[in-house]
Amino acid sequence: MSRPAGQRLFNVPTELSSFVGRRAELAEVMGFLGKARLVTLTGPGGVGKTRLALRAAARVQRAFPDGVWLVELARLSDPAAVADEVSRALGLRDQSVRSSAPVLSRFIAAKRILLVLDNCEHVLGACADLVTALLRACPRLRVLTTSRQPLGLDGEQNWRVPSLSLPAAPGPIEPGAALRWEAVRLFADRAGSRLQDFAITPGNAQAVVQLCQRLDGIPLAIELAAARTPALTAEQIEARLDDRFALLTTGNRSGETRHQTLRAVLDWTHGLLTADERLLWHRLSVFPAGFQLDAAEAVCSDRRLPKQAILGLIASLVEQSVVSPEHRQAQVRYRLLETIQEYGKQKLTAAGDEPAARRRHRDWYASMAAAAESEYAHPGQLQAFDHLNAEHANLRAALQFCLSSHGEAEAGVTMAAQLWLYWEGRFHVSEGREWLTALLAVRPPAGPARAKALWAAGYLALLQSDVAAATPLLEESRRLARQMGDSAALAYATQFLGFAALYQGDMARSATLAEEGLRLHRIAGNGPGAAGALLHLGITRSCQGDLDAAGRLYEESLTISEDEGDRWIRSNTLFGLGIVGWLRADNAGALRREKESLRLKHNMDDRTGIALCLEALGWITAADDHPERAATLLGAAQSIWDALLTETYEPWKGYHNACVARVRSGLGPDAFDTAFRKGTAMSITQAVSYALEEPESPRSHQLAALRQPESLTEREHEVAALVAQGLSNKEIAVRLVVSPRTAESHVRHILNKLGFDSRIQIATWMEASAHPEDRTRREVSP
Numbered sequence: 001m002s003r004p005a006g007q008r009l010f011n012v013p014t015e016l017s018s019f020v021g022r023r024a025e026l027a028e029v030m031g032f033l034g035k036a037r038l039v040t041l042t043g044p045g046g047v048g049k050t051r052l053a054l055r056a057a058a059r060v061q062r063a064f065p066d067g068v069w070l071v072e073l074a075r076l077s078d079p080a081a082v083a084d085e086v087s088r089a090l091g092l093r094d095q096s097v098r099s100s101a102p103v104l105s106r107f108i109a110a111k112r113i114l115l116v117l118d119n120c121e122h123v124l125g126a127c128a129d130l131v132t133a134l135l136r137a138c139p140r141l142r143v144l145t146t147s148r149q150p151l152g153l154d155g156e157q158n159w160r161v162p163s164l165s166l167p168a169a170p171g172p173i174e175p176g177a178a179l180r181w182e183a184v185r186l187f188a189d190r191a192g193s194r195l196q197d198f199a200i201t202p203g204n205a206q207a208v209v210q211l212c213q214r215l216d217g218i219p220l221a222i223e224l225a226a227a228r229t230p231a232l233t234a235e236q237i238e239a240r241l242d243d244r245f246a247l248l249t250t251g252n253r254s255g256e257t258r259h260q261t262l263r264a265v266l267d268w269t270h271g272l273l274t275a276d277e278r279l280l281w282h283r284l285s286v287f288p289a290g291f292q293l294d295a296a297e298a299v300c301s302d303r304r305l306p307k308q309a310i311l312g313l314i315a316s317l318v319e320q321s322v323v324s325p326e327h328r329q330a331q332v333r334y335r336l337l338e339t340i341q342e343y344g345k346q347k348l349t350a351a352g353d354e355p356a357a358r359r360r361h362r363d364w365y366a367s368m369a370a371a372a373e374s375e376y377a378h379p380g381q382l383q384a385f386d387h388l389n390a391e392h393a394n395l396r397a398a399l400q401f402c403l404s405s406h407g408e409a410e411a412g413v414t415m416a417a418q419l420w421l422y423w424e425g426r427f428h429v430s431e432g433r434e435w436l437t438a439l440l441a442v443r444p445p446a447g448p449a450r451a452k453a454l455w456a457a458g459y460l461a462l463l464q465s466d467v468a469a470a471t472p473l474l475e476e477s478r479r480l481a482r483q484m485g486d487s488a489a490l491a492y493a494t495q496f497l498g499f500a501a502l503y504q505g506d507m508a509r510s511a512t513l514a515e516e517g518l519r520l521h522r523i524a525g526n527g528p529g530a531a532g533a534l535l536h537l538g539i540t541r542s543c544q545g546d547l548d549a550a551g552r553l554y555e556e557s558l559t560i561s562e563d564e565g566d567r568w569i570r571s572n573t574l575f576g577l578g579i580v581g582w583l584r585a586d587n588a589g590a591l592r593r594e595k596e597s598l599r600l601k602h603n604m605d606d607r608t609g610i611a612l613c614l615e616a617l618g619w620i621t622a623a624d625d626h627p628e629r630a631a632t633l634l635g636a637a638q639s640i641w642d643a644l645l646t647e648t649y650e651p652w653k654g655y656h657n658a659c660v661a662r663v664r665s666g667l668g669p670d671a672f673d674t675a676f677r678k679g680t681a682m683s684i685t686q687a688v689s690y691a692l693e694e695p696e697s698p699r700s701h702q703l704a705a706l707r708q709p710e711s712l713t714e715r716e717h718e719v720a721a722l723v724a725q726g727l728s729n730k731e732i733a734v735r736l737v738v739s740p741r742t743a744e745s746h747v748r749h750i751l752n753k754l755g756f757d758s759r760i761q762i763a764t765w766m767e768a769s770a771h772p773e774d775r776t777r778r779e780v781s782p
């Protein structure tokens with residue numbers, strides 16, 4: 001999709017630890033990127049391939065106006081998912097088909113993009129195939145990869161990342177001279193971060209240099225050794241490592257030797273840990289992509305390792321550079337570097353503990369999925385989606401465990417089905433379908449879990465307009481639900497069968513089934529389900545031209561979703577009401593509804609919804625006799641459909657085509673194209689602001705109305721009230737008898753939850769919450 005010039009198109013994370021040296025290497029890599037279309041940085045684990053690639057990518061940003069995109073493949077075990085990861089990194093959303101080389105090629109086309117594929121070694125063949133296809137189809141694409149082995153492609157510029165620079169010969173050395181070497185600088189930096197007054201002195205310079213030589217200048221090995229500085233001096237570390245290395249050949253820094261060196265340092269580090277620390281390291285290796293403390297406490301504890309001990313053990317593993325903390329949006333997450341994780345996993349497997357650890361991992365993420373589902377129709381909806389999204393790789397690993405372990409298919413379908421709205425809400429429709437299909441193929445017992453998985457799979461298929469696949473799934477779900485007397489599943493299966501009929505244009509059947517679904521949801525006491533069925537029936541009536549009925553049904557749905565705090569259904573209902581208004585020639589009312597819907601959609605980052613609203617606003621604007629503006633809105637919608645790799649929804653195609661024809665003939669093809677292109681050139685935020693006729697504001701600021709008081713805990717409310725009184729963190733700490741740190745963290749949480757940047761915004765929001773009528777008026781009027 002086109003984006004405005006000057007916007008930073010770069011998804012590479014900011015570096016958390018300082019970067020040392022590598023000037024010549026950076027220049028070399030940048031030079032390669034100027035000449036070759038595929039550059040691969042190879043070398044053993046821990047030598048610094050990833051860090052170097054990220055630095056180089058940051059440096060060459062300007063040469064790639066369509067963006068530099070990092071794709072992390074380290075924890076990917078499924079080669080078929082490589083293209084999906086690339087799509088996701090590029091911001092393409094999966095609403096239609098599984099990403100594939102042709103789909104990606106179509107998107108990248110002539111764009112100037114640099115793709116950075118990090119850690120390709122696990123999925124080497126799939127990377128090689130994809131890169132070959134993309135480079136062939138996209139003339140201005142460049143690819144930078146890191147891998148333990150080259151991809152082996154023609155034209156690939158393969159470059160072995162050297163170790164950090166070191167003095168060649170042993171012997172006495174001045175501190176100043178020692179610090180000219182990168183390996184010594186890295187050691188000094190990392191030791192200094194453990195022990196504040198650490199310095200390279202005439203007394204320790206030689207030992208540090210020898211140590212770095214022992215470690216072959218491998219950054220990861222140096223970091224692990226430096227982590228020992230609080231307890232040991234450089235000389236002591238050097239002496240202790242000596243034994244380990246007695247058997248290693250040194251001098252020749254080939255990949256094989258460096259591999260052995262790192263292995264020896266890992267063994268050494270491992271050997272110095274307590275039994276509990278070691279056990280935790282092994283168990284932490286089941287998290288494919290980082291974890292939060294509560295997850296580690298649940299997954300890694302048992303009789304041998306009590307839950308209360310985990311926090312302290314993690315802290316000491318962080319101290320020893322085994323675990324790396326990452327601060328993201330006021331939360332601490334932890335991860336193990338690739339090599340460290342592999343080491344832990346080998347130990348875990350060797351001890352026979354892997355199945356138990358993976359089961360506990362699965363249990364934790366299964367309960368997360370269940371808890372999230374209970375928030376789907378409530379104010380916690382967006383947070384639930386975002387929370388699941390942050391744990392996506394862990395959810396995937398848990399589902400994989402269910403799929404590959406005997407007797408776990410039922411737990412797997414339960415989990416995959418509970419994620420149904422998440423798959424839709426965060427653009428993982430294809431993936432959700434694949435999990436459900438694979439797990440259902442294992443034939444889990446014919447119980448409630450299977451009935452639900454069947455309707456969930458059917459629903460996701462419908463979202464991709466795959467009525468042929470959806471229908472038998474929904475039919476089977478209905479049969480099973482009837483047999484078991486499972487009214488909840490029966491309600492959904494029936495309603496979605498009606499949805500399938502809507503897709504096929506069979507309005508009479510759609511209405512009958514939606515009515516039946518509505519009745520069943522009511523019997524099951526499922527308010528949000530009923531709101532969804534009312535919406536569906538409203539759409540059907542609207543398509544049948546019964547606008548009064550449609551309006552009534554939508555209003556009823558709106559009342560329920562407002563009571564429940566369900567923004568998802570509410571935004572769709574507002575969209576439907578806008579269409580009804582427009583069909584009744586109430587353009588002002590229609591605009592108001594569509595804009596309200598658009599704000600919600602933008603805040604939820606529901607791109608399909610945004611595109612639909614932009615289109616509807618285009619139809620209304622055309623009816624209002626502003627054809628140029630209408631064409632621009634249609635163009636803005638089109639560029640979103642393109643990025644979603646899909647097109648407008650079936651029931652609305654007629655309106656859409658009629659509007660395009662009308663506006664085009666009104667303006668003439670040239671003026672139409674110009675106005676349309678103005679829309680396709682807009683970013684989503686620009687398009688939304690254009691449509692709302694308001695200044696641009698980021699997604700998080702789009703709708704202060706979404707910031708309901710319930711989103712804060714009681715304690716956070718107290719803190720917010722004090723912020724609103726103008727108290728500083730210190731004053732708040734005194735007032736609430738907590739530490740200033742705790743106060744600060746509450747404030748951070750509040751800012752984060754509400755999507756604010758400043759304390760003033762919190763104060764204004766508190767004021768508005770105290771006078772909700774004012775707030776509504778301010779926000780609803782455009």
Ligand SMILES: Nc1ncnc2c1ncn2[C@@H]1O[C@H](COP(=O)(O)OP(=O)(O)OP(=O)(O)O)[C@@H](O)[C@H]1O
Nearest residue numbers: 018019020045046047048049050051219220338339
């Ligand atoms: N130039 C550097 N300056 C500072 N730290 C570095 C540098 N190069 C590497 N490191 C650190 O060394 C560790 C290993 O580096 P990195 O993850 O880049 O290695 P890698 O070769 O990609 O390893 P793997 O093959 O396991 O993916 C990291 O903690 C990284 O921050």
Ligand SMILES: [Mg+2]
Nearest residue numbers: 049050119146
């Ligand atoms: Mg790496």
